[in-house]
Amino acid sequence: MKLQFSSKALTTFELVKKNSPELAEKIKSILKDMLLHPAEGVGEPVCLNGEFKEVWQRKISHNEYINYMFNNEVLVVISIQVNESTKNLEASEIKLEGFTEDEYNSVMKLMSSNRGKDSEPKVGIFWYNRANKTLFGVVSHRLSDYTKANASDGRITCSEMHEDVWKKAYYKQRFENNGVGPFIGAYQDKPRGRIFYNIENDVFEVAVGKWLEEFPEAYDLILKEFDLPPEKTQPKYAVHWDIGMSWR
Numbered sequence: 001m002k003l004q005f006s007s008k009a010l011t012t013f014e015l016v017k018k019n020s021p022e023l024a025e026k027i028k029s030i031l032k033d034m035l036l037h038p039a040e041g042v043g044e045p046v047c048l049n050g051e052f053k054e055v056w057q058r059k060i061s062h063n064e065y066i067n068y069m070f071n072n073e074v075l076v077v078i079s080i081q082v083n084e085s086t087k088n089l090e091a092s093e094i095k096l097e098g099f100t101e102d103e104y105n106s107v108m109k110l111m112s113s114n115r116g117k118d119s120e121p122k123v124g125i126f127w128y129n130r131a132n133k134t135l136f137g138v139v140s141h142r143l144s145d146y147t148k149a150n151a152s153d154g155r156i157t158c159s160e161m162h163e164d165v166w167k168k169a170y171y172k173q174r175f176e177n178n179g180v181g182p183f184i185g186a187y188q189d190k191p192r193g194r195i196f197y198n199i200e201n202d203v204f205e206v207a208v209g210k211w212l213e214e215f216p217e218a219y220d221l222i223l224k225e226f227d228l229p230p231e232k233t234q235p236k237y238a239v240h241w242d243i244g245m246s247w248r
Contacts, residue, residue: 001035002074006171009077016082023060027080030058030066038070069171076171120144121197121204122226124158125165128191128211128218129182135221136182137165143197155205156197162187163246188246191215195226196236204233209242 005013017024033042043058043066055078058066065081099107124140139160146156166187173181182190193208206212206222212235223230239245 001038001070001072003031003035003077004074004168004171005077006079009080012080012082013077016080020082023082027060027066030060031077034058034066034068034070034075038068038075074167078171119227121228123156123195123197123204124226125160125162125194126192126222126225127162127182128193128215128221130191130215133215133217133221135218135225137162137169137192138225139165140195140226146197151199154199156199157194162192162194188244191218191243193222193241195222195228202232204228205236206233207236207238207241209239209245210237211243212237 013024013027016027030043034045038056039045039047043060045056045058047053048055048057048067054069056068056070058068060066060080060082063081064083067078067081069076069078120142122140122142123146124138126135126139127137128134129136139158141158143156150156166183169181169183173183191209191211193206193212196205196207197203198205204226206219206228212218219235222228223233
């Protein structure tokens with residue numbers, strides 16, 4: 001089981017580690033126990049009621065709690081409730097250290113070398129919102145960022161998986177955006193696809209399910225989003241990207 005934090009929970013945990021190391025160690029111990037058996041063990045775990053009926057809570061100490069959700073694959077820490085005096089938010093500081101002249105010149109040169117490259121062809125993944133006729137959940141990387149060494153069986157694509165991207169976006173939407181957004185349900189239940197670059201044939205392949213035949217307007221959006229040259233791009237069908245299909 002993987003352990004993930006919401007951005008809110010991670011911020012709190014980092015402050016606790018900085019300002020109260022002993023409490024941080026106690027929280028770490030509870031987290032380890034949670035991964036072993038999420039619904040029982042240290043901290044008197046209890047499932048909450050009402051609108052938070054999917055959320056579990058464990059006690060750290062008096063009036064201090066860890067709130068979390070879990071399934072068979074991932075446990076997500078939604079929030080860590082500790083006393084304000086414990087995490088000492090006001091004591092948190094950011095100290096900036098300047099670049100040396102050589103370092104500054106180096107990073108400016110790096111940024112300058114990337115100017116204008118955003119319009120280069122890209123590989124990646126996406127979903128299509130049928131109601132709004134827009135792409136969402138897009139992950140893209142310039143083809144020039146890869147080499148033949150990154151290829152598998154003559155094709156290049158991004159390493160990100162639809163399932164992993166969906167999980168992160170779902171939990172953020174669920175707990176930081178009041179459940180509002182497109183990431184609802186299972187990742188494979190909405191039209192999706194992946195962009196490959198076929199090295200041998202020198203073409204980009206838009207791997208999709210049969211859904212593209214029903215929503216052909218999505219193809220132009222894909223070409224524009226990934227800056228793909230139409231004359232060197234081919235839509236390709238595979239059952240894996242049909243709605244409701246996955247490798248499982």
